Amino acid sequence: MKADLHVHSHYSDGSDSVEEVIKQAKANGVTHISFVDHDTVDGLPEIIMLGEKYGLEIIPGIEISAYDYKRDRKVHVLGYHYHPEALHIKSVCQPILERRQQHSLWQIRQINKAGYKLNAEAIMETAWPCRTIYKQHIMNHLTGDAYASPEYKELYKRLFKNGGVASGDIKYVDAFAAVEAIVADGGMAVVAHPGQLESYEMIPELVEAGLEGVERNHPDHAEEDHQKVEALAKQYNLVMTGGTDYHGSFGASIEIGSLTSPSLWSQIKEVR
Numbered sequence: 001m002k003a004d005l006h007v008h009s010h011y012s013d014g015s016d017s018v019e020e021v022i023k024q025a026k027a028n029g030v031t032h033i034s035f036v037d038h039d040t041v042d043g044l045p046e047i048i049m050l051g052e053k054y055g056l057e058i059i060p061g062i063e064i065s066a067y068d069y070k071r072d073r074k075v076h077v078l079g080y081h082y083h084p085e086a087l088h089i090k091s092v093c094q095p096i097l098e099r100r101q102q103h104s105l106w107q108i109r110q111i112n113k114a115g116y117k118l119n120a121e122a123i124m125e126t127a128w129p130c131r132t133i134y135k136q137h138i139m140n141h142l143t144g145d146a147y148a149s150p151e152y153k154e155l156y157k158r159l160f161k162n163g164g165v166a167s168g169d170i171k172y173v174d175a176f177a178a179v180e181a182i183v184a185d186g187g188m189a190v191v192a193h194p195g196q197l198e199s200y201e202m203i204p205e206l207v208e209a210g211l212e213g214v215e216r217n218h219p220d221h222a223e224e225d226h227q228k229v230e231a232l233a234k235q236y237n238l239v240m241t242g243g244t245d246y247h248g249s250f251g252a253s254i255e256i257g258s259l260t261s262p263s264l265w266s267q268i269k270e271v272r
Helices: 018-027 044-054 087-113 120-127 135-142 150-160 175-184 200-207 223-236 265-271
Strands: 003-007 032-035 061-068 073-080 188-191 213-217 239-242
Touching: 003 018, 003 061, 003 073, 003 239, 018 032, 018 044, 032 044, 061 087, 061 175, 073 175, 073 213, 087 120, 087 135, 087 150, 087 175, 120 135, 135 150, 175 188, 175 200, 188 200, 188 239, 200 223, 213 223, 223 239
Parallel strands: 003 032, 188 213, 213 239
Antiparallel strands: 061 073, 073 188
């Protein structure tokens, strides 16, 4: 089994369609895949249908944009194998999507005031089927430079970071509420890339809310992160997962399946 349990599509901030991602996964020998688009399960029916078409095992997934209010930092929470209706997950995610959309529209207005020419309706059209505008969609209308290029990074930082005209962020859901929603929908909650967001301290607390796993394999993780994750997994009996965090041309260049889950999905289900 070869499982990439962390990929994104054009249902959130990925550039590629579900079919394009699945075709690449199939070509790279991936047998199990989970689309964890940010704060939405809109793509699940298409994902399941295309998984059957191409012979890939689909694990329903999501990545919830959450927050550790005790330590004042972001925490991303992955949810796997939840009930398709996902009523509790949708309930906590809908306000996030609405706030993100309003913030993105504000960002577009601020960028236009700075002398650029952006059309919100045109951005929404190219973002479809994602119903929320992300910074990646805005950048796609601002520059043809590659995501990893110095020119792209300079423009992104100038606009969205360090007091730029479109800087700032939205209010995210409490991480405890994110874990509880996933559990309430019968899913497995996993802390995503704790090394990237310095989420390690919160993991023991989230275990009490029903956390069952922590992401070990991620492009931003170094050997030190692997050791920290392994220690926490052993101490709290957590499943370790992993994946590429693939975003297509909207993210770092990486091959789907080049990073995989250290735990077989059959083993994960046995643990549960």
